[in-house]
Amino acid sequence: xxxxxxxxxxRMIAGATGAMGAAAVAGxxxxxxxSARDVPSLAPRAVISAGAxxxxxxxxxxxxxxxxxxxxxxxxxxxxxADLTRGPDDQVRLVEQAHAAGMLPVVSYKVGADAAGAAAxxxxxxxxxxxxxxASFGKATAVAVCHEPYGDLTPAQYAAISTQLVPIFKRxxxxxxxxxxxxLLDSKQSTFxxxxxxxxxxxxxxxxxxxxxxxxxxxxxxxxxxxxLPALAxxxxxxxxxxxxxxxxxxxxxSATSLTAVGNALFNTPNVWFGCVWxxxxxxxxxxxxxxxxxxxxxxxxxxxxxxxx
Numbered sequence: 581x582x583x584x585x586x587x588x589x590x591r592m593i594a595g596a597t598g599a600m601g602a603a604a605v606a607g608x609x610x611x612x613x614x615s616a617r618d619v620p621s622l623a624p625r626a627v628i629s630a631g632a633x634x635x636x637x638x639x640x641x642x643x644x645x646x647x648x649x650x651x652x653x654x655x656x657x658x659x660x661x662a663d664l665t666r667g668p669d670d671q672v673r674l675v676e677q678a679h680a681a682g683m684l685p686v687v688s689y690k691v692g693a694d695a696a697g698a699a700a701x702x703x704x705x706x707x708x709x710x711x712x713x714x715a716s717f718g719k720a721t722a723v724a725v726c727h728e729p730y731g732d733l734t735p736a737q738y739a740a741i742s743t744q745l746v747p748i749f750k751r752x753x754x755x756x757x758x759x760x761x762x763x764l765l766d767s768k769q770s771t772f773x774x775x776x777x778x779x780x781x782x783x784x785x786x787x788x789x790x791x792x793x794x795x796x797x798x799x800x801x802x803x804x805x806x807x808x809l810p811a812l813a814x815x816x817x818x819x820x821x822x823x824x825x826x827x828x829x830x831x832x833x834x835s836a837t838s839l840t841a842v843g844n845a846l847f848n849t850p851n852v853w854f855g856c857v858w859x860x861x862x863x864x865x866x867x868x869x870x871x872x873x874x875x876x877x878x879x880x881x882x883x884x885x886x887x888x889x890x
Contacts, residue, residue: 632886654880
């Protein structure tokens with residue numbers, strides 16, 4: 581599939597949707613004005629140096645096209661979930677689609693039910709072939725191994741698996757980092773720290789979290805997803821890694837105010853590479869609609885939202 585820039589992708593969408601549909605999706609202004617700050621590459625330093633942040637989305641593959649049409653132009657990243665126990669080509673087609681649309685693939689690899697095998701190196705050969713496939717595109721790609729490990733893996737298991745797999749994916753334009761459980765920053769920083777020992781910091785190219793609002797849609801809690809961005813930046817500085825690019829693998833909020841606040845935090849927190857909204861219902865997120873959808877569109881229309889140079 582021929583690779584195109586994000587501006588080119590937006591023009592294609594605009595052509596297919598028509599001027600009236602474009603106005604309904606993008607709101608005031610042109611599609612071009614909504615397509616954000618040009619960056620020469622989607623690699624972290626290129627994006628951050630341009631004063632930009634890539635705003636992306638996670639949605640099931642079956643409804644991806646529908647969700648893209650609903651949110652309108654501006655997407656710069658796509659969250660993709662893969663599993664090494666399903667083979668090296670798992671979800672590679674989605675990675676190819678993301679590149680072709682001018683988006684940064686944010687690929688999270690799990691290890692099925694074989695944590696012990698992964699820790700012992702039994703998935704290394706599969707990982708090597710998967711890494712080769714990702715690197716063959718020659719484009720910036722974010723990779724994470726065993727995202728949100730708290731509750732699934734002990735810190736020791738997570739460190740052992742990361743020690744085996746992270747170095748394998750560090751090749752070409754691939755950049756590897758963790759995506760930890762962001763809510764641990766609220767009141768369990770020692771637990772958070774147990775999943776990022778000094779030895780792993782030496783392996784990572786960037787550092788990420790997933791962040792959701794506490795409570796429920798009917799009764800939102802006091803912990804807000806936006807607050808964890810500056811908290812993470814402060815935490816990384818305290819560990820001596822304040823220059824690491826930051827990524828948000830998933831975020832969601834129960835109100836337009838909450839979603840707007842996350843967007844602002846993604847732009848205002850230093851060194852943020854990307855942030856992907858979770859546009860689906862469950863387990864903590866709720867699909868975007870109404871005022872919440874409009875809030876996310878506003879984030880996508882922000883001039884600090886990065887996109888590939890045409």
